[in-house]
Amino acid sequence: MEVVILQRFLNTNYCLFVMQNKLVGKLLLALMFVFTMGATANTHSEPAGLDEDARTKAEIKEGIDHHLIDSYEFTITHGVSMPLPVILIDNGVHIFSSSEFHHGESIVEKGGNYYTISHGKIYKTDAAGTITYAEPNSKGDVYVSNEKPLDLSITKNVFMIILMALFMFFIFKGVSSSYNNQLPTGAGRFLEPLVVFVRDEIARPNIGEKYYKNYMSYLLTVFFFIWFLNLTGMMPFGINVTGNITITFSLALITFLITNVTAKKDYWGHIFWMPGVPKPMRIVLAPIELLGVFIKPFALMIRLYANMSAGHIVLMSLVGLIFVFKSWLATGPVLGLTLALSVLELLVAALQAYIFTMLTALYFGMAVEEHGDH
Template sequence: MCTFAADLENNKSPIMQKIVRFLLVLALITPVAAFASGGHGDDHGEKKEKTKEEKRAENKEYVKHHTNDSHDFGLFTIEGEKGEEDSHVGFPLPVILWEDGLHIFMSSKFHHGHEVVESNGKYFVLDYHDGKIYNADEHGNILKKEVDGEEVKLAPLDFSITKNVLVTILMAVLLFFLFRGIAKSYKTGLAPTGAAKFFEPIIVFIRDEIAIPNIGEGSHKKYMPYLLTVFFFIWFLNLAGMTPLGINVTGNIAVTCALAIMTFVITNATAKKNYWLHIFWMPGVPIPMKILLMPIEIIGVFVKPFALMIRLYANMLAGHIVLGSLIAVVFFFDAFLAKTAFVGLTFFLNIIELLVALLQAYIFTMLTALYFGAAAEEAHH
């Protein structure tokens, strides 16, 4: 008994480690279970009669629903009894539109795409399949315009606080208070306390393994705030995407585009003479080569942030689609053995995705530091 108490006080004891390990495994399993039960409900009773095509279409819809941005924060859906409609549980988000004036209302007015909303004499409908808002007449028919022989749906300018925007804002607030608290804890003493205990090694890792080797001692200080922000922002959002809430912020090309543009602007705004020299007049090569290299280097300036954008977006989106599809496959089979096998596979991939969440944040920060290094480099002749 005494040894047990002593064990508890010592963090490195085997019992404590076992408890922590158990909790970690529990935390890993929960998302899979919640995800699976949340999206689909049970396949029993008359639901068994669904044909394969119907199931396939349903699964496709399910994956799309979880990877797309939406105008409401859906938590889960309760499948209605025969003849009744499914009820969606969640909370609505504000819709902000610009169409000859500002239109602001809550997304609950759409009733999940079933009703037309009238605001200041304009009518809007929500297409529940692609999650976008379109202009309509009072009967709910989407207004269309003919462009080059093709019909294009008319849509207002959409500045809504969607699910992605809400999560991004919440994450920014969380990061702000978390890291302000960490910074404050160093004012009382050098030993880290509280959250700083956990985050200090990661912050030091970014400084010593990413910033200093790539940018160089001294000039790395200028870039550290951005590197730390971008690393934790991407990592936390990736982790938020692993929860069963269906958040897919880093798998949205607009978000990664904004991050890549920031890297692009900082790289070029802080670039020294040496950086521009290497782009426009490469030193150390014959003059015909200098002329040949110039356009290639100029393209390279834009390709680098473009690749950053695509890499993060595609990795996270692909991860979500693969996970969603595998969970959907669990419900596709009727055989117990097949279901079990796919639950195992989903669990395994979930763990891989947790690793990818960290890896993608690391790679984004690493490559950003690499580009900053090229910009901050002094001539060495």
């Protein structure tokens, strides 16, 4: 029951995102309503056989875990969720609504194959829904070892990415066409300084005047994409896109590819044959430098993922404390702390977008740097 209240709290207590553009706002609202029509009721099975305290903590942990991972349905508020399309490629394409899983309780049969959801992922199974587990690893974690189909489902995160892409496209297209006598109007007055910030504070100093223009499109897109998605993470509906390792992997991979594809001769020269150091040292440095090529985007991936996930975990854990303490006295301080951390998270949302973009620009700068002789 506490989790119900926890989720309600999360869904209602966050500030609402202010729509920059009326048209986009209406579009999003319309989409919301269309999908809510197909919403179904949702029941939770409560773990039994535990004492009350342990059960509360287990429920809070489950709630947090559930919030962090991707999902096949979009939970509007507790008990009201809209199913999203599942697309499986497994001997042909199977497209069906995630409502057929009945929130993971049913096994779905398509084209002679059986599918089930375990821990937020679709696995192939048999008619009885058997799930096999691999041997526990050194830490004692147990993972499902069932075969997975290629899962191109429109999950909650994919749905959010599509919405965000549409939102960004219409917002920034609106900004670009709002110029009147070289001055932006409407949302552009707020967004243009940020565009100029990315250009003058991130791209120019790190990449240099000569090449920065080639990278502006990627830097701007990645900056606003991460920032807006970080902010949607502060909204209700339990959205956690940038705190997902797959998303940050994809972003870091694109940075990695652009860096190495556009790199100039000097960049590779510095990796494999470092100028200005004795020859034996060059041989030692080459593998280290080469490793650095991969570590840099890897750090980008982990940094964004860890920061955003941690923010969500800390906030939800704080709210969970209310139910652990079971005392109204705890509510005030905990809410105060939550508010303070929410404000901090707003800062982190912008900061992480800035850091990701900034480091990306730095790597681009290294790739195109033209050295004189050392």
